[in-house]
Amino acid sequence: MSKTENNSYKNEIEILSNRIEKLEKIVEDFMDKWGHRVQERRKKRDEVWDEMVRVLTIQNRNNE
Numbered sequence: 001m002s003k004t005e006n007n008s009y010k011n012e013i014e015i016l017s018n019r020i021e022k023l024e025k026i027v028e029d030f031m032d033k034w035g036h037r038v039q040e041r042r043k044k045r046d047e048v049w050d051e052m053v054r055v056l057t058i059q060n061r062n063n064e
């Protein structure tokens with residue numbers, strides 16, 4: 001293998017490595033915003049909110 005070919009392969013590997021790093025960052029950002037843990041927290045928050053609405057609805061019925 002000539003030196004030129006070797007440098008060409010190194011450049012290609014470096015380019016691919018940089019692209020992989022960018023893709024990993026995109027996936028990590030996506031998971032931080034929309035991943036499973038976020039969905040679980042939203043579900044718990046929504047359950048609490050729904051319970052609060054039920055309590056207020058019952059209170060309003062009783063005050064009428």
